[in-house]
Amino acid sequence: MSVRPSTSSSVPNLLPPMSDSQPVEILLVEDNPQDLELTLRALKKANFANHIEVARDGAEAIDFVFCQGIHAKRAIEDVPRVVLLDLKLPKIDGLEVLQRIKSDPRTRRIPVVVLTSSCEQRDIVESYNLGVNSYIVKPVNFERFASAVHDLGLYWLLLNQGPSSHT
Amino acid sequence: MLASIGRQVGLFSERKRAEDEVRVQEHLLRETGMIAHVGGWDLDVLTGHGRLTDEVYRIHELDQDTDMSGEMGLSFYPGAARAAVEAALAKAINEGIPYDLELPFVSAKGTRRWVRTIGHPAFKGDRVVRLRGSLQDITERKNAEEAIRQLNAQLEQRVAERTTELQEANKELEAFSYSVSHDLRAPLRAVDGFSEALADDFGAQLPEDARRYLKLIRDGAQRMGELIDDLLTFARLSRQSLSTRPVDPTAMVRDVLALMQDELRNRLVDFRIDEMPIAQADIALFRQVWINLVSNALKYTRRRESAAIHVGSLLDASGKVTYFVRDNGTGFDMAYAHKLFGVFQRLHRAEEFEGTGVGLAIVQRVIHRHGGHVWAEAQPNVGATFYFQLGSQPPPPHE
Numbered sequence: 001m002s003v004r005p006s007t008s009s010s011v012p013n014l015l016p017p018m019s020d021s022q023p024v025e026i027l028l029v030e031d032n033p034q035d036l037e038l039t040l041r042a043l044k045k046a047n048f049a050n051h052i053e054v055a056r057d058g059a060e061a062i063d064f065v066f067c068q069g070i071h072a073k074r075a076i077e078d079v080p081r082v083v084l085l086d087l088k089l090p091k092i093d094g095l096e097v098l099q100r101i102k103s104d105p106r107t108r109r110i111p112v113v114v115l116t117s118s119c120e121q122r123d124i125v126e127s128y129n130l131g132v133n134s135y136i137v138k139p140v141n142f143e144r145f146a147s148a149v150h151d152l153g154l155y156w157l158l159l160n161q162g163p164s165s166h167t
Numbered sequence: 168m169l170a171s172i173g174r175q176v177g178l179f180s181e182r183k184r185a186e187d188e189v190r191v192q193e194h195l196l197r198e199t200g201m202i203a204h205v206g207g208w209d210l211d212v213l214t215g216h217g218r219l220t221d222e223v224y225r226i227h228e229l230d231q232d233t234d235m236s237g238e239m240g241l242s243f244y245p246g247a248a249r250a251a252v253e254a255a256l257a258k259a260i261n262e263g264i265p266y267d268l269e270l271p272f273v274s275a276k277g278t279r280r281w282v283r284t285i286g287h288p289a290f291k292g293d294r295v296v297r298l299r300g301s302l303q304d305i306t307e308r309k310n311a312e313e314a315i316r317q318l319n320a321q322l323e324q325r326v327a328e329r330t331t332e333l334q335e336a337n338k339e340l341e342a343f344s345y346s347v348s349h350d351l352r353a354p355l356r357a358v359d360g361f362s363e364a365l366a367d368d369f370g371a372q373l374p375e376d377a378r379r380y381l382k383l384i385r386d387g388a389q390r391m392g393e394l395i396d397d398l399l400t401f402a403r404l405s406r407q408s409l410s411t412r413p414v415d416p417t418a419m420v421r422d423v424l425a426l427m428q429d430e431l432r433n434r435l436v437d438f439r440i441d442e443m444p445i446a447q448a449d450i451a452l453f454r455q456v457w458i459n460l461v462s463n464a465l466k467y468t469r470r471r472e473s474a475a476i477h478v479g480s481l482l483d484a485s486g487k488v489t490y491f492v493r494d495n496g497t498g499f500d501m502a503y504a505h506k507l508f509g510v511f512q513r514l515h516r517a518e519e520f521e522g523t524g525v526g527l528a529i530v531q532r533v534i535h536r537h538g539g540h541v542w543a544e545a546q547p548n549v550g551a552t553f554y555f556q557l558g559s560q561p562p563p564p565h566e
């Protein structure tokens with residue numbers, strides 16, 4: 001598994017950066033360093049994903065998806081196969097990232113799975129209003145968390161049939 | 168000669184009797200007028216000559232026999248009231264329409280009063296020749312009405328203030344539970360996750376005690392997660408609005424039991440559900456009550472070879488329904504019954520029976536919000552019965 005963490009990261013660099021030609025399977029948007037490390041650990045345990053892109057806040061996530069800023073060289077058709085999105089993010093928050101992805105015809109087919117601590121109804125309702133594909137509340141217990149991540153990967157990367165990204 | 172004198176005397180005493188009778192009547196009327204603060208008046212429309220009873224003078228605070236002209240009479244009514252009286256008088260005299268008005272009044276000595284003035288025209292043919300009426304001092308009644316109006320306004324004010332306070336408190340509670348649900352869980356996840364990572368990656372190299380410590384750390388994090396969840400549920404139940412409708416408790420308990428199949432597997436449980444009368448309750452909250460009571464019954468009968476749980480209801484003479492959940496489990500000492508429903512209060516050791524101690528607090532909160540009450544009876548090692556009644560006046564739906 002290769003991981004390309006974004007610029008400022010306290011997460012250990014697991015592998016040298018990959019070339020841009022490798023398709024991104026998972027865009028993981030997470031600001032909390034401990035949660036990030038645990039999620040990556042869980043993904044590794046589940047043997048999923050060859051290429052995970054990490055965004056540490058909403059702005060980085062938008063830059064990646066819409067090929068802006070440091071990701072200007074990316075092609076917008078190279079959509080990730082799934083976005084794992086935390087809600088409480090600095091700069092641009094999770095719901096706004098969700099809204100932007102789901103309202104742009106070029107990106108709205110990307111499955112977005114909200115992975116968050118919040119079990120508040122208003123967050124859940126608002127996420128579904130904006131077109132989220134799935135809403136998962138991060139359990140406190142790591143085993144259950146790892147199991148949830150495993151199930152997520154299994155479902156979105158193997159089981160679920162998405163549209164082909166190039167028409 | 169004697170006969171005519173006799174007749175004169177007879178006539179005389181008859182006349183005396185009549186005069187006495189008139190005097191008595193007059194006296195009665197005067198007394199009545201004084202007690203009721205009602206005076207009478209009479210106006211000859213053609214001559215303009217008026218007669219007033221004593222009470223009318225008293226209300227005006229004028230000496231008896233003060234000559235009262237029409238103009239003078241009107242002068243006791245301030246501002247718009249005067250125009251109203253003038254108009255009413257004109258209508259009565261010209262069109263023969265009676266009036267009955269309640270108006271502000273200022274006496275000759277400047278006393279502010281309220282009066283009720285009534286006028287009835289008397290006709291000769293189709294002409295109004297007399298106007299008769301009454302004047303009543305209604306100041307006391309008017310003052311009482313004003314006082315009530317003020318009190319009501321104050322009450323409205325106070326209710327509005329309290330409502331705002333409550334809304335503020337609710338909003339704060341909502342913000343608080345929102346931040347709890349998110350911000351407290353993340354560090355807990357770190358504690359649990361990295362202890363697990365430690366055990367996973369390095370467990371083989373660790374002595375027995377170290378691995379045990381790690382497990383205790385994870386158990387602690389786990390437990391704290393449960394406590395947070397339960398507290399949040401409790402807080403949410405307190406502020407959630409109640410929306411009551413008819414509910415079938417029997418069907419609901421059957422559904423709840425179906426949820427607990429995992430618990431029932433591999434156990435011998437004799438679960439009896441009586442047919443219970445329809446209740447008026449909030450569906451989701453009522454379900455939570457049954458979930459908590461039934462799961463408690465299942466939990467505390469775990470040590471019994473054969474558990475017996477009975478859910479049903481009792482009807483008393485006044486038609487009041489008491490629901491109950493009875494089990495033959497471990498029971499509790501009635502000396503601690505008053506602690507049963509406290510938040511985080513437990514009557515058993517954690518290693519004997521797991522739990523956060525919020526379940527019954529939630530039950531009590533919900534029952535209280537329905538205007539009812541809940542209580543329990545038990546004997547250690549024999550069993551326990553939890554009873555509850557919903558309010559006799561169920562709260563109106565969509566409270």
